[in-house]
Amino acid sequence: MADVAARAGVSKKTVSAVVNGVGQVSRRTDARVRAAIEELGFLPNPAARSLNSRRAGVITLALPHLGSGDLAAIASAVIAAAETAGVGVVVEPTGGDPAREGEVLRPGAGITDGVLLIPSRRTLPVVPGVPVVVIGDRMVQRTVAQVVAPAEASITVAAEVTGESGELVVVAAEEDADLVPESLGATVVPAEDASAGAAFRAVVAERTLFSSGTPNRPRADRVVTLGGGSAIGVAHALRTLGLDIPADVRLAAVGGGGEPAFADPPITTVAPDVRQLAEIAVGRLLGHLDGSDRTVRYDEVGLLVTRRASTGS
Amino acid sequence: MTLRQVAERAGVSIRTVSNVVTGAVPVRDATRIRVEQAVEELGYRPNVAARRLRSGRAQAIGLVLPDVTVPYFREFADDVFAAARAHGLAVVVEQTRGDLDRERSVLADPRLRHVDGIVFASVALDRDDLAAMPPPGRPVVLAGASAFDGPLDAVAPDQYAAGHAVGDLFGRTGRSRPVIVSADSQRSPLQASARYQGFIDGLADHGVDFGDTGGGQAVLRSAAVTLEAGRAAVPTVLDRWPGVDAIFANADALALGVLRGLHDAGRRVPEHVALVGFGNVEYAAHSHPTLTTVDTSRAAAAQAAVKLILQRRDAALPAAPQHLDIGFTLVERESTGAGG
Numbered sequence: 001m002a003d004v005a006a007r008a009g010v011s012k013k014t015v016s017a018v019v020n021g022v023g024q025v026s027r028r029t030d031a032r033v034r035a036a037i038e039e040l041g042f043l044p045n046p047a048a049r050s051l052n053s054r055r056a057g058v059i060t061l062a063l064p065h066l067g068s069g070d071l072a073a074i075a076s077a078v079i080a081a082a083e084t085a086g087v088g089v090v091v092e093p094t095g096g097d098p099a100r101e102g103e104v105l106r107p108g109a110g111i112t113d114g115v116l117l118i119p120s121r122r123t124l125p126v127v128p129g130v131p132v133v134v135i136g137d138r139m140v141q142r143t144v145a146q147v148v149a150p151a152e153a154s155i156t157v158a159a160e161v162t163g164e165s166g167e168l169v170v171v172a173a174e175e176d177a178d179l180v181p182e183s184l185g186a187t188v189v190p191a192e193d194a195s196a197g198a199a200f201r202a203v204v205a206e207r208t209l210f211s212s213g214t215p216n217r218p219r220a221d222r223v224v225t226l227g228g229g230s231a232i233g234v235a236h237a238l239r240t241l242g243l244d245i246p247a248d249v250r251l252a253a254v255g256g257g258g259e260p261a262f263a264d265p266p267i268t269t270v271a272p273d274v275r276q277l278a279e280i281a282v283g284r285l286l287g288h289l290d291g292s293d294r295t296v297r298y299d300e301v302g303l304l305v306t307r308r309a310s311t312g313s
Numbered sequence: 314m315t316l317r318q319v320a321e322r323a324g325v326s327i328r329t330v331s332n333v334v335t336g337a338v339p340v341r342d343a344t345r346i347r348v349e350q351a352v353e354e355l356g357y358r359p360n361v362a363a364r365r366l367r368s369g370r371a372q373a374i375g376l377v378l379p380d381v382t383v384p385y386f387r388e389f390a391d392d393v394f395a396a397a398r399a400h401g402l403a404v405v406v407e408q409t410r411g412d413l414d415r416e417r418s419v420l421a422d423p424r425l426r427h428v429d430g431i432v433f434a435s436v437a438l439d440r441d442d443l444a445a446m447p448p449p450g451r452p453v454v455l456a457g458a459s460a461f462d463g464p465l466d467a468v469a470p471d472q473y474a475a476g477h478a479v480g481d482l483f484g485r486t487g488r489s490r491p492v493i494v495s496a497d498s499q500r501s502p503l504q505a506s507a508r509y510q511g512f513i514d515g516l517a518d519h520g521v522d523f524g525d526t527g528g529g530q531a532v533l534r535s536a537a538v539t540l541e542a543g544r545a546a547v548p549t550v551l552d553r554w555p556g557v558d559a560i561f562a563n564a565d566a567l568a569l570g571v572l573r574g575l576h577d578a579g580r581r582v583p584e585h586v587a588l589v590g591f592g593n594v595e596y597a598a599h600s601h602p603t604l605t606t607v608d609t610s611r612a613a614a615a616q617a618a619v620k621l622i623l624q625r626r627d628a629a630l631p632a633a634p635q636h637l638d639i640g641f642t643l644v645e646r647e648s649t650g651a652g653g
């Protein structure tokens with residue numbers, strides 16, 4: 001904190017007031033302090049004596065929602081890792097709304113000691129005012145601790161697993177469409193969200209892509225989905241279009257949860273090592289809270305590729 | 314260490330100390346600095362309630378469920394989040410893995426100490442367990458599997474009627490050798506439940522005697538409510554009841570696993586074996602074939618449970634436990650021969 005105070009040209013009390021949202025600070029001073037925090041990558045040390053230093057023994061997991069098998073798998077692993085460390089988890093569904101994410105990151109924002117955030121965008125809406133570790137499938141442009149299984153890499157691997165040639169379609173929720181690497185030359189079919197139902201409707205609406213192709217592109221014979229739920233919806237839609245997996249279309253899912261393994265045919269998945277993701281993230285956050293870890297690091301976790309009948313394995 | 318002691322040290326009123334701590338009302342710098350110094354000197358730590366006040370976020374509720382990876386419970390969790398958010402409530406999630414000891418003690422868990430009420434999706438507790446638990450000290454609403462006429466508020470569908478609808482469906486589609494696959498616990502066996510009784514009566518209406526299928530009572534207990542447990546149950550089912558022509562799995566995750574197991578064993582659904590699940594999770598509408606199931610109004614249950622907690626907190630209800638029937642729908646799909 002002394003470094004931030006020196007950089008901003010203010011007292012430590014003023015820095016404390018900005019970080020904890022207590023007391024009165026002029027807007028200009030507030031901005032100066034926040035800029036210094038950003039530059040120095042400062043993490044508030046709750047071991048320091050401040051009004052906000054009471055440990056509640058609970059952390060927040062802020063994520064868009066739980067309905068998808070992929071997010072639920074991460075949430076379950078986080079809850080388990082936190083439980084092992086004797087810490088409870090408040091689950092804060094943000095609906096992918098940056099305003100709600102910003103609320104969670106405000107100083108003095110809630111009843112917990114720190115936040116694990118699964119963001120929906122590449123940017124955080126505010127300078128975090130609470131200890132935070134970002135987890136999920138995308139790196140955020142911010143000096144903040146992150147544990148990531150990058151979606152771009154996962155999508156590329158999944159595309160390779162569906163075959164080296166042929167027309168590729170990627171089915172993704174609209175807000176995730178920008179994760180698809182352009183170099184793949186894929187046609188992106190956007191769905192309302194990551195649910196099976198949304199993917200089903202999206203594919204049925206684009207049936208010509210799969211049944212006959214378009215004047216510009218031949219018939220698609222490879223599909224990658226973002227999310228296991230989407231893959232199940234896609235498989236259902238292709239069946240109703242009279243297409244066979246894998247004979248007519250090869251299908252792979254990024255993410256997974258448990259369901260793709262039980263589909264008919266079972267669906268190939270490229271999934272992050274969720275347990276590793278959760279353990280590293282929870283460990284980092286707790287390390288920040290007790291002062292044993294003051295680094296701001298970017299960690300990547302490995303991918304698990306499970307080939308199944310949907311890609312002809 | 315209290316606000317009063319800080320106030321005395323700083324020579325101000327308790328209200329002033331509170332204003333500094335919460336930041337809710339601006340305080341003159343000189344006063345504020347005195348209060349902050351007093352806080353530092355005395356080592357005062359505002360309790361979580363003060364932090365909540367400062368944040369403007371008033372409360373949280375607890376959600377206790379077996380496992381957020383089970384499709385039914387994660388979808389229920391999302392419904393509870395939506396209902397809680399509508400009331401400005403945060404949600405603390407606890408997983409029990411359906412373990413009896415954990416369910417018995419979870420309401421006293423320190424991690425839930427600050428919540429104003431708890432939605433409890435219990436799968437292992439029976440009426441005696443509930444009667445033996447100490448009063449939780451805040452509103453607890455049981456949600457889902459069993460509607461106990463016990464000491465706690467509860468929201469659930471009419472389990473007897475739901476079971477009856479499934480038995481009736483098998484009966485009227487000409488199935489005569491049904492088997493149940495169930496993940497109920499040993500301590501509150503399915504046979505004691507209203508859902509099971511309804512199922513038997515629904516079959517009996519069509520002259521099918523569930524007890525008369527050879528090999529004893531045609532109920533197989535699976536290890537857990539998971540896809541894998543459902544799949545693993547199939548070889549045993551086919552071995553013990555080779556003439557099986559209908560399976561009622563009492564959770565969709567089990568049913569979808571059973572479906573996979575039947576595929577692997579070369580049994581066609583619905584031609585050889587009709588299949589019904591319970592819960593209407595999202596996947597049930599997209600499986601191959603699509604899965605007939607009982608929709609248990611999860612979203613309505615979540616909303617009703619959250620509302621009950623708030624009404625209890627505001628003392629707006631009579632003392633007697635409320636048991637709300639939130640209704641159900643039998644959703645017929647390809648796995649019992651219906652179209653789509």
